[in-house]
Amino acid sequence: MIQAFRAEILSVSHDPQHDPAAIRHEPDGLLVVEDGVIAARGAYAELAGRYGQVPVETLPGLVVPGFVDAHVHYPQTDRIAAHGDQLLDWLERHIFPAEKAFADKAHADVVAAFFLDELLRNGTTSALVYPTVHEQSVDALFEAALARDMRIVSGKVLMDLGPEGLRDTPASGRAGTEALIRRWRGRGRLGYAVTPRFALACSDTQLADAGALLAEHPEVLLHTHLAENLRECVEVAARFPEAADYLDAYDRFGLVTDRAVFAHGVHLSERAGHRLHESGAGIAVCPSSNLFLGSGCFDFGQADRHGLRLGLGTDVGAGTTFSLLHTQGIAYQAAQMKGTALDPFRALWLATGGSAALLHIGDRVGRLDVGQEADFVVLDPCATPLLARRTRDAGLAERLFALQVLGDDRAVARTYLLGRCAWNRDKT
Known part of the structure; x- marks a missing residue:
């Protein structure tokens, strides 16, 4: 036709x-x-x-x-605009309780359908999406995306140090990841991402296993969080005393590659900036979320000095809007706080071709x-x-x-x- x-x-x-x-x-x-x-x-x-x-x-x-959303959490849809905390306390108070409900496939189905329709209503046609630790949360999202012909990349969250009800093991995390890759490989416009929650949620054994999964499946992405919040950075430094910085905590387990998408990067060391460029890994910039949780403002000047690959994410539910159009405007305001006047055409690039390239789908969408x-x-x-x-x-x-x-x-x-x-x- x-x-x-x-x-x-x-x-x-x-x-x-x-x-x-x-x-x-x-x-x-x-x-x-x-x-x-x-x-x-x-x-x-x-x-x-x-x-x-x-x-x-x-x-x-x-x-x-x-629009291509480079970082968003579909299980957090119903906790958008949750008041009162910064990152780690916000997760404990608002997010982890909500994510436990995704053990119920019927609940996951309802939220996934609403979430994808909300993306479309806001002009988002592709996205890199966090589900939960539950396999069925991925199945629900992929089934809904397949029905809509959307280009969605996602993968079971790995977090063996998570709270009760959101905790797997290295063995169950690997088994679930491999089962989902087999189940969904080559179907529709779907892609898979190995998804350790963040450094504090995974044991050394599980982080090493995530690196092994990434190496064994060259078609998948790595999707996780990096240097979002100052308290988080302090706790990561205490947990990994031998690591040079937050990024190095991942690098030691083989997770810093050209297929890695790290959300946030608000508090990057210069060494980390150099290593990100060297590896080809990229950052999903999430200005709405960073402002809402008081995490800080992404430094575009630092990123440009290091030639980093960048995309744009809403990061709902810490992000306060599904609209990547409006998120471009928030990115401009956040960049101003660091002395950069983000050009409107560059902001559009970040939300389209830039995010698509970051997700390794730039040959198919974005331009x-x-x-x-x-x-x-x-x-x-x-x-x-x-x-x-x-x-x-x-x-x-x-x-x-x-x-x-x-x-x-x-x-x-x-x-x-x-x-x-x-x-x-x-x-x-």
Whole structure:
């Protein structure tokens, strides 16, 4: 099946901070999709003649690649906006009790369905997702993603030092991980990630086993947390006195590779920055969560000095919004606290192609290039009276920045998966 969409189209092919040519913009563009894959993209005037027999759907607004959430917790959906604590106390008080409920597959099914629909409503088409320690939490998420044709990467949480009801063993963690990889390998648009909760939740034996699993399965990612909160960093240093820093605590177990996605990285040593660059590992920046839990602000200047690979994550439920559009605006504000004025096109890159590259799916999504899967979002610059007023007669950069700062789920008019409309604000 061939489809054609006429719209203003914007994407960013690579980090644009040193190369404005990374920004690709067709004020009046045509996107041609064949069997869910982009067959052509360009100016409408240049392509219309070649596809004159294909019905053209005109999309109002600005078309951008589907957002790619590089770090989010689906079992924390019902604990978003939980008051009163920083990271470690917040986990004990709010999150671990909620995650214990995912021993019940029926509960996991309900939350997974709501979670994925909420992603689509906010324009997110791909995500790297934390489940819980329970195998059935992964099954529920993957079943729901398969039904929706979403590109989701996830994997059973490993935490043999977790609280009662959220504790596995190195043996059961390995067995569950290997069973899930076998069960879901090659199905739909799904991917797997070996997922130790964080350094304090896993014994040395389990961390070593996570490194072994990563080495034995070259197609999977490593997904965990790094240097998020000062108290956490102090406790990691006490737990691993021989490690040079938090990252080194993982490195000693073979977990720092080019397939590793570390969430946060708010408190990185210079040595860790160098090692991250050397290894090819990357950071999922989570500004909403870092502000909400009082963890701090990610240092883009430090990251750029080391040439780190970056993506953007909402980190719900510590993150306070499912909207990666609004998270781009929060990233701008957090970067200002460290003396960096984040460019709106770079913020868009982080939420699309940057996150896709971090998740090793950048060849398939994130740039709206020919040959990529047709996952895209239609943004409405007139979604609210204030947005409409602010973007009236504004140039592209100013419109995009206003959408990031003032926009949220209301600005997502439609979300498309493989060329199919999966969310339509005006028909819901």
